[in-house]
Amino acid sequence: MAAGDQQRWNDKWSDHGVGTTHQSSLVGLVTDHIAGQRKLLDIAGGGSSDSIELARQWFDVTVVDVSDVGLSIARDNALMAGVEIKTIETDLDAEPLPVGPWDVITTANFLKRDLFPAMVDALVPGGLLIVVVATVVNLERHDKPGRPFLAEPAELLRLAEGLEIVHHSEGWRASERHEAHLVARKPG
Numbered sequence: 001m002a003a004g005d006q007q008r009w010n011d012k013w014s015d016h017g018v019g020t021t022h023q024s025s026l027v028g029l030v031t032d033h034i035a036g037q038r039k040l041l042d043i044a045g046g047g048s049s050d051s052i053e054l055a056r057q058w059f060d061v062t063v064v065d066v067s068d069v070g071l072s073i074a075r076d077n078a079l080m081a082g083v084e085i086k087t088i089e090t091d092l093d094a095e096p097l098p099v100g101p102w103d104v105i106t107t108a109n110f111l112k113r114d115l116f117p118a119m120v121d122a123l124v125p126g127g128l129l130i131v132v133v134a135t136v137v138n139l140e141r142h143d144k145p146g147r148p149f150l151a152e153p154a155e156l157l158r159l160a161e162g163l164e165i166v167h168h169s170e171g172w173r174a175s176e177r178h179e180a181h182l183v184a185r186k187p188g
């Protein structure tokens with residue numbers, strides 16, 4: 001992680017309080033495609049409401065993120081919602097993913113390309129990788145996120161090579177963002 005990244009994200013989570021300003025499409029994607037899987041790792045979930053919604057739906061949710069402030073918001077929100085989540089503070093630029101295996105790995109709005117092989121390794125056979133990320137087309141209407149954080153056309157398909165593609169789509173969403181959505185299964 002570049003020096004100051006944790007502080008930068010802590011500041012963002014402190015400012016926004018309840019999470020990022022945009023709605024995540026993650027929960028709908030997960031609930032549309034899950035068949036009995038329960039042990040779920042949300043990568044870079046921070047203080048987003050996704051983990052709370054997923055825990056409400058009986059997933060055994062662990063959130064990993066570099067921001068202790070974001071994770072603290074997630075724990076507080078879980079407490080208020082009467083659900084349990086686990087949180088792990090980890091700099092994924094420097095440290096490995098939490099030990100799995102996981103039935104489901106989700107990540108929304110965090111495009112770390114070199115993490116894909118580790119995410120696949122950490123899944124159980126038959127496990128699902130679910131990704132939501134804005135694409136470069138999003139720049140037509142929004143300045144942020146900047147290009148390094150945006151998926152190129154069909155990039156998620158390339159990153160998920162070797163997995164069975166259950167769902168892939170790219171388009172403008174109800175949130176007014178242009179997003180790529182991927183649901184891919186590790187061969188069993």
Ligand SMILES: C[S@@+](CC[C@H](N)C(=O)[O-])C[C@H]1O[C@@H](n2cnc3c(N)ncnc32)[C@H](O)[C@@H]1O
Nearest residue numbers: 009020044045046048066067091092093108109
């Ligand atoms: C744009 S936010 C997305 C949060 C949430 N998934 C959502 O969709 O609202 C990016 C998240 O990535 C986390 N992050 C940034 N760099 C990281 C790193 N090196 N390791 C782990 N988490 C990191 C930040 O703390 C932040 O919570």
